[in-house]
Amino acid sequence: MNGRALAAFLTGVADVGDGPRGGIVPHRLPGWARVQHDQPDLRWAEGCPAGAALRLRTAASRLVLAIAATAVELDGVTFPDPPVLAVLDGGVTTARPIAPFDVVPVDGPGAPRRNGPAEVVIERPAVDGVVEIRLPHNCRVELLGLEADAPVTRAGEPAGLRWVHYGSSISHCANAPSPDRAWPAQVADALGWRLRNLAFSGNAQLDPFAARVIASADADLITLKVGINLVNADSMRHRAFLPALHGFLDTIREARPETPIVVFTAIACPAQEHTPGPSVMEDGAYRGARRALEADGGALTLARTREVVERVVAARRERDPRLFAVDGRELFGARDAHLLADGLHPTQEGNDLIARRFPGLLPPEALPG
Structure with missing residues (x-):
């Protein structure tokens, strides 16, 4: 079958676009949302199909x-090299390199x-x-076709709790060696959940279109x-962050009045705990900016983002008992912190650690049954 026919087998995406070779390009943000920003890194991140898969039934x-x-x-280094997809078949997952590939x-x-x-x-x-073919989480792909020596039909969406997760590069896990090793994928596999991954490296910025998606x-x-991307990019001050978070939650709640929402604050990042952004790369590691501003009381640090998240959730809890806050440092x-590869992003050992801890930190009231 050709690439366009494969659209019917995709899960975990918003829509597909036309590729330069006549195939289809999966997108995690729908077309109407993609025209509401002009960030090249977000264009790239949402086009990396983290959490997306082709699901088919066949003999x-x-x-x-x-x-x-x-x-x-970047700087003469190709990433990823090579791209990798993962195949889940009969309860066994295997990683498969994609080569050759474009750069x-x-x-x-x-x-x-x-x-x-x-x-x-x-x-x-x-x-x-x-057979579930999990697409690469850290590069863009164009699906061109599928050949098989027996009939292939749609398998449809997997069973299990439907989980939507929004986050930054910490959740996108671009450094994971294969899509099944990203920590949200590990959690979904361990619990039998159906993941929709809306983590976009560098771009958990509380964009209104993300809330609507x-x-x-x-x-x-x-x-x-x-929290972390707001500090990394120095994109908000306290004055903007507090109402922006309220508005983000309002948009979700208006459409999903009964769905449990758990807001995790930022994980530990010593370089930005008490130092405002933007994050600066120096000698292979991230550090906070050396700011020369006077009376900069509104600047966000990670510690301050946690205070704002806790304040917002506490203010809403009386009328929204299905809203919860969890300290990301748990x-x-x-x-x-020794498991931060560059002072900001966890190593794979760090990703695995987050995957193991995440289920136990979810409030029991947030889970069905």
Whole structure:
């Protein structure tokens, strides 16, 4: 079948666009939301199909997925190298590299290098079952077609609690070696949940369109991780943050009056705990800005974002008992800071640690049954 036919097999995406090779490009934000910002890094992040998969039922012994993947090149380093997808079949997950792949330079005048597309071969026992092909979480892809030696039908959405998660690069987990190793994916797999991942590296900015996308998604549980990107980008001060968070929650609540919402504050990041943003990369690690402002009392630090989140949730709890706040340092605290690869992003060991801790930190009242 061609790439356009594969749209019917996709889960975890908002819509698809046209690709340069005649296939389809998955998007995590719908088209109407994509025109409401002009951030190149958000364009890239939402086009990386974290949490998205092709779900199909077949008795085929051989599947061949035609796919074009696009990595980025920064300071002469290609990431990811190579792109990887994961195949879940019969309860076993295997990582499959996508090679060759395209490369787009992001910090220089060089032209994109079109090396792909690739064919990913999936050989399996010729027994009827559901095959889930999890798309790369950290690069863009164009789906071009699928060949099989037996009929293929839609498997539909998986069963389980419908979980929508919004967050930053800490939840996007671009450094995870394969899509199943991102901590939200690990949580969903362990609990048998159906994940819709709306984590966008660098862009958990409380954008109004993001709130509307969350509100439009069928969800049994909504979790939000808020704070770090506001400090990283120095995009808000206290004056804007407090009403923006109220407004973000209002938008979701108006559409989802009964759905539990759990707001996680920022995980530990020593460089920004008490130092305002923006974050600055220096010698391979992030640090807070060296600001030369007077009486800068409204600047946000991570500590202050936690205070605001707790204040907002406390103010709403009396009329919204299904709203909860959790201290993100319980997920990943100062004692875990040695697991920050660059002073900001957890290593894979850190991602695994968050995945193990996350379920136990959800308030029991937020879970059905």
